[in-house]
Amino acid sequence: MSIDQLDRRILAVLQKKGRISNAELSETVNLSASACHRRVQRLESEGYIRDYVALLDARKLGVPTTVFVEITLQTQADEVLDAFEKAVARIPDVLECHLMAGTADYILKVVAENTDDFARIHRQHLTRLPGVAQMQSSFALRTVFKTTALPVG
Incomplete structure (x- = not known):
């Protein structure tokens, strides 16, 4: 199903x-509480809202270093891609893994305490992929901009 502008406003706020x-959401989007609740439930059931999460502070949790790792595979055979993807998904320090078009086959986003910790992650996990x-x-060096919000406007 498609979503209208009111659904988009609800998604932007959420x-x-x-x-x-x-109650606050319905007031913010100028809709009755019951109608707002029904719309949120529909957006959830149709998969527009995938999950609700807490966004944590990497610095306070001791992993302020972000490393982007470009990986090129020996081949792009299905079994190699599948094995790589299953193995990389088991590394707790890898936050994201993207199959790419371009010079690298994959790009990983990895968090670490510092360069020594990344060397450990590299040695114990990445080199074994x-x-x-x-x-x-x-x-x-520094995160200039970061958001989890998708453009829904």
Whole structure:
């Protein structure tokens, strides 16, 4: 099903304030509480709202270092891709893994305490990933902008 502008306003608010009460949400989007609740339930059941999560502070949790790792595989055979994807999903320090079009086959977003911790992650996990031909790591010096909010406008 498609969504209308009111649904989009609800989604925009929920992306920024996931813990907002239904009463506050309905007031913010100018809709009755019961109609707002029904719309949120429909957006959830249709999969527009996938989950509700808490966004944690990486610095306070001791993993302030972000590293982007470009990985090129020896081949792109289905069994190699599947084995790689299953193995990389088991590494707790990897936050994201993207299959790419371009020079790298995959790009990983990895968090670490510092460069020594990343060296440990590299040695214990990344070098053991199946099918890897080449790997290049780039350390983020500073996060200029970061959001989890998708454009729904």
